[in-house]
Amino acid sequence: MATNFEQYLKHNRQKHLDELFDFLRIPSISSLSEHKEDVKTCAEWLAQSLMSAGLENVKIMETDGHPVVYGDWLHAEGKPTVLIYGHYDVQPVDPLHLWDTPPFEPTISDEKLFARGASDDKGQVFMHVKAIEALLQTTGALPVNIKMMIEGEEEVGSPNLPIFVENQKDLLAADVIVISDTGMIEKGKPTICYGLRGLCGMQINVKGTKGDLHSGLYGGGVQNAAHAIVELLASFRGKDGRILVDGFYDKVVAITDNEKKAYEALHTDEEKLRQDLGVPKLFGEKGYTFNERTWVRPTLEINGVYSGFQGEGIKTVLPSEAAAKITCRLVPDQDPDEILALIEKHIDANKPEGVTVTVEHLDKGAPYVTPYDHPAIQAAGRAYEKVYNVPTSYTRGGGSIPIVATFDQILNLPVVLMGFGLPDENFHAPNEHFHLENFDKGLLTICHYWYELTDAM
Amino acid sequence: MATNFEQYLKHNRQKHLDELFDFLRIPSISSLSEHKEDVKTCAEWLAQSLMSAGLENVKIMETDGHPVVYGDWLHAEGKPTVLIYGHYDVQPVDPLHLWDTPPFEPTISDEKLFARGASDDKGQVFMHVKAIEALLQTTGALPVNIKMMIEGEEEVGSPNLPIFVENQKDLLAADVIVISDTGMIEKGKPTICYGLRGLCGMQINVKGTKGDLHSGLYGGGVQNAAHAIVELLASFRGKDGRILVDGFYDKVVAITDNEKKAYEALHTDEEKLRQDLGVPKLFGEKGYTFNERTWVRPTLEINGVYSGFQGEGIKTVLPSEAAAKITCRLVPDQDPDEILALIEKHIDANKPEGVTVTVEHLDKGAPYVTPYDHPAIQAAGRAYEKVYNVPTSYTRGGGSIPIVATFDQILNLPVVLMGFGLPDENFHAPNEHFHLENFDKGLLTICHYWYELTDAM
Numbered sequence: 069m070a071t072n073f074e075q076y077l078k079h080n081r082q083k084h085l086d087e088l089f090d091f092l093r094i095p096s097i098s099s100l101s102e103h104k105e106d107v108k109t110c111a112e113w114l115a116q117s118l119m120s121a122g123l124e125n126v127k128i129m130e131t132d133g134h135p136v137v138y139g140d141w142l143h144a145e146g147k148p149t150v151l152i153y154g155h156y157d158v159q160p161v162d163p164l165h166l167w168d169t170p171p172f173e174p175t176i177s178d179e180k181l182f183a184r185g186a187s188d189d190k191g192q193v194f195m196h197v198k199a200i201e202a203l204l205q206t207t208g209a210l211p212v213n214i215k216m217m218i219e220g221e222e223e224v225g226s227p228n229l230p231i232f233v234e235n236q237k238d239l240l241a242a243d244v245i246v247i248s249d250t251g252m253i254e255k256g257k258p259t260i261c262y263g264l265r266g267l268c269g270m271q272i273n274v275k276g277t278k279g280d281l282h283s284g285l286y287g288g289g290v291q292n293a294a295h296a297i298v299e300l301l302a303s304f305r306g307k308d309g310r311i312l313v314d315g316f317y318d319k320v321v322a323i324t325d326n327e328k329k330a331y332e333a334l335h336t337d338e339e340k341l342r343q344d345l346g347v348p349k350l351f352g353e354k355g356y357t358f359n360e361r362t363w364v365r366p367t368l369e370i371n372g373v374y375s376g377f378q379g380e381g382i383k384t385v386l387p388s389e390a391a392a393k394i395t396c397r398l399v400p401d402q403d404p405d406e407i408l409a410l411i412e413k414h415i416d417a418n419k420p421e422g423v424t425v426t427v428e429h430l431d432k433g434a435p436y437v438t439p440y441d442h443p444a445i446q447a448a449g450r451a452y453e454k455v456y457n458v459p460t461s462y463t464r465g466g467g468s469i470p471i472v473a474t475f476d477q478i479l480n481l482p483v484v485l486m487g488f489g490l491p492d493e494n495f496h497a498p499n500e501h502f503h504l505e506n507f508d509k510g511l512l513t514i515c516h517y518w519y520e521l522t523d524a525m
Numbered sequence: 526m527a528t529n530f531e532q533y534l535k536h537n538r539q540k541h542l543d544e545l546f547d548f549l550r551i552p553s554i555s556s557l558s559e560h561k562e563d564v565k566t567c568a569e570w571l572a573q574s575l576m577s578a579g580l581e582n583v584k585i586m587e588t589d590g591h592p593v594v595y596g597d598w599l600h601a602e603g604k605p606t607v608l609i610y611g612h613y614d615v616q617p618v619d620p621l622h623l624w625d626t627p628p629f630e631p632t633i634s635d636e637k638l639f640a641r642g643a644s645d646d647k648g649q650v651f652m653h654v655k656a657i658e659a660l661l662q663t664t665g666a667l668p669v670n671i672k673m674m675i676e677g678e679e680e681v682g683s684p685n686l687p688i689f690v691e692n693q694k695d696l697l698a699a700d701v702i703v704i705s706d707t708g709m710i711e712k713g714k715p716t717i718c719y720g721l722r723g724l725c726g727m728q729i730n731v732k733g734t735k736g737d738l739h740s741g742l743y744g745g746g747v748q749n750a751a752h753a754i755v756e757l758l759a760s761f762r763g764k765d766g767r768i769l770v771d772g773f774y775d776k777v778v779a780i781t782d783n784e785k786k787a788y789e790a791l792h793t794d795e796e797k798l799r800q801d802l803g804v805p806k807l808f809g810e811k812g813y814t815f816n817e818r819t820w821v822r823p824t825l826e827i828n829g830v831y832s833g834f835q836g837e838g839i840k841t842v843l844p845s846e847a848a849a850k851i852t853c854r855l856v857p858d859q860d861p862d863e864i865l866a867l868i869e870k871h872i873d874a875n876k877p878e879g880v881t882v883t884v885e886h887l888d889k890g891a892p893y894v895t896p897y898d899h900p901a902i903q904a905a906g907r908a909y910e911k912v913y914n915v916p917t918s919y920t921r922g923g924g925s926i927p928i929v930a931t932f933d934q935i936l937n938l939p940v941v942l943m944g945f946g947l948p949d950e951n952f953h954a955p956n957e958h959f960h961l962e963n964f965d966k967g968l969l970t971i972c973h974y975w976y977e978l979t980d981a982m
Contacts, residue, residue: 276804277802277803283852284722284724284923285923286802287854287923288810288819288822289809289815289819290802291804291808292826292827294758294827294828294829294830297755298754298755298759298827298830299762301751301752302760305752345734345743346735347734347748348880348881349878350746351748352748358746361745362743362744367740367744369740369745369749369751370752370755371751371833371840371844372751372833372840372842372844373754373755373830373832374830375830376829376850377828377829377850378829381888382850383829383850384724384828384924385828386826387827393839393840395740421764421806422805423804424805466741467739467841468741
């Protein structure tokens with residue numbers, strides 16, 4: 069059976085690449101209104117491709133922005149249903165002069181496919197389509213039920229996705245969501261990122277005297293807004309990197325021994341990292357590795373602070389105002405609203421004298437994790453290993469992927485991030501490309517995954 | 526004797542005002558090159574006025590900028606010698622449309638004389654000239670030896686004054702320096718400011734990672750420059766307002782009981798001050814009044830701090846750089862260089878991990894005080910009291926007057942700041958004016974002062 073789809077994919081490789089070239093030639097830049105028609109054309113091309121692959125109920129579903137392309141194959145009775153998410157829109161291409169080849173004229177060089185969207189995300193979406201085609205063509209069926217939902221607004225922040233998902237809950241009902249829009253930690257190292265941190269943020273405003281004052285006439289007599297804000301901001305964190313907001317860590321779920329081992333297996337070179345970052349030493353909460361600190365531990369970071377004079381030389385002023393922006397990266401089971409409330413309480417308790425402090429909430433999003441030992445995660449790991457012949461790396465991401473949070477919140481399903489990109493493939497930048505090795509291996513991995521999944525769940 | 530000069534001044538009041546009008550009509554704006562000739566004309570006018578008053582050795586002394594006008598009368602053998610300092614240059618006048626009368630067309634309204642330079646400092650310089658004239662005309666002699674040195678670059682920071690004073694040490698040798706370029710704390714309250722704080726400043730630069738980083742990918746893993754700088758800056762000061770730099774207060778000279786009483790006698794209304802400044806409460810080092818905190822206690826103030834994102838909304842960045850400007854106001858016997866060294870030591874000891882911290886020194890100037898009970902200070906107080914019939918207020922200034930520091934350092938003489946301006950007279954602003962009550966009373970006060978001084982010293 070495996071031989072069948074492998075043979076099929078090998079046999080049709082050039083044909084598939086030609087099709088992918090067609091897909092990549094459509095400049096579906098979602099952020100630029102002059103490309104609105106191209107985005108539409110791209111959706112139509114994709115819908116056609118889904119139908120050719122054998123998907124059913126294919127439709128272009130309108131939103132208030134660019135449309136979503138949907139298709140399914142639901143004949144694997146009693147078997148799990150997978151919702152595949154991806155996007156067919158791409159980033160703008162400027163500065164154009166930095167591209168070695170035109171962004172919408174796909175070019176293969178050194179076994180890399182250069183084009184805007186090659187890895188983010190047309191290449192990866194296309195692999196899912198062709199994996200389905202290969203299985204249907206060689207076996208007449210899929211081992212799982214599949215729904216594909218490919219949107220056209222990911223590169224502008226998916227503004228219409230939450231409402232779309234909310235409205236199409238029944239259509240999108242599934243057992244697991246698979247997203248191929250991320251990457252492997254390095255070449256030849258298949259990687260499953262099974263958790264992402266959440267986010268909450270706040271602007272802190274400090275208001276002191278009516279206006280700035282002369283530091284000679286008033287210095288020592290009144291609170292200085294710059295002093296007040298640094299005192300307040302410094303109170304958030306100990307010198308050891310631990311956040312001192314009461315209750316901040318209360319809901320943090322400790323990682324399991326298996327997860328700890330999985331991170332150790334990555335053999336992250338912290339000394340190399342330190343050199344690359346150009347710092348005298350890495351820094352953070354004591355007792356945790358760099359990976360742990362950035363993946364499974366929460367943070368409270370100052371993103372900006374400003375007060376008073378910023379020009380050259382000296383200005384002996386007592387600033388009357390100061391402001392700072394802080395954001396927290398959250399881990400399960402921290403709740404953004406709860407954390408914001410704890411921070412406000414901390415501010416109240418640590419408010420410097422002689423000034424007024426106000427806050428404004430900024431963005432927020434919940435952390436996400438699909439348990440490391442979830443069958444869908446482990447099945448994906450085995451699928452990778454069958455093709456790449458090395459152990460799969462298990463990681464978490466320190467940042468957030470808003471669509472993951474959206475799916476998590478609305479559909480409440482496990483999410484598997486099965487990515488085939490590489491860190492150096494210039495997503496969002498000139499000379500975006502995709503390694504053909506991962507195109508070939510990824511196609512096989514996806515096919516294997518459906519078999520692994522149907523056995524595991 | 527007193528009657529004589531009093532009569533003389535009363536009798537010649539209109540003539541003197543007419544002369545002052547002529548002085549004020551010359552637009553001697555030192556900062557604008559198109560007024561270079563006016564500044565020169567003004568120096569010539571003043572030299573002529575000094576000669577008419579009876580001063581000898583009158584000369585216009587060139588500098589690398591605008592000239593200094595000098596004159597003396599040195600026939601009071603065995604009596605103290607006074608060096609009178611003032612300036613004949615003025616500030617620019619823009620925005621012109623905010624003036625109710627043209628700045629160089631002196632106008633009297635409601636017993637106030639409106640013109641650029643009326644109080645700062647032509648009016649006050651002119652009073653010294655006319656006091657000399659009155660004494661010489663009515664008694665044929667002065668009770669003290671007098672040297673007048675009136676510069677033309679005060680409003681541009683006296684760039685050539687230090688070298689001039691250094692080069693003319695012998696010419697300027699005296700027992701006391703009298704400067705009439707300041708003011709009284711309020712109408713009807715003659716004031717002697719007998720001390721000024723010094724200054725030293727530093728820019729602190731924090732450098733973390735090579736560039737700004739994504740707070741999701743790296744947050745928690747490396748030091749954040751914004752966090753590092755707030756931690757460092759917060760370490761300078763306790764929550765109680767006390768500076769925590771080791772040794773910072775070691776050389777601070779405590780004030781005497783008499784000084785404390787003199788400040789209490791001012792009956793400063795701290796509640797009104799709080800309301801005027803618009804703060805929930807005044808703030809500063811515990812155990813000191815507002816006046817004490819701003820006059821006789823040193824400060825370390827943040828004049829500016831900046832790092833990272835300053836725009837609207839959110840940017841989840843880990844700033845790689847941060848900077849702050851701090852200045853200290855110093856009191857006797859703190860030394861600017863010593864204090865800078867102590868701060869550097871503090872920075873070294875409190876340097877946050879994972880970043881590099883560098884500093885750049887900014888301006889500095891020594892604090893100045895002529896002891897409260899110095900005969901020249903107390904004599905000035907008595908002179909005021911003879912004319913104003915209220916107790917003289919004794920204050921210090923929280924800021925610095927660079928020329929005072931210059932005189933103090935180079936000539937090492939007691940300095941008496943005998944000012945006749947009022948806080949609401951719009952120095953440096955549109956509608957600068959001078960209360961004629963203080964013109965009249967000031968002339969008498971100066972005459973009395975020379976008698977008091979010759980008796981006291």
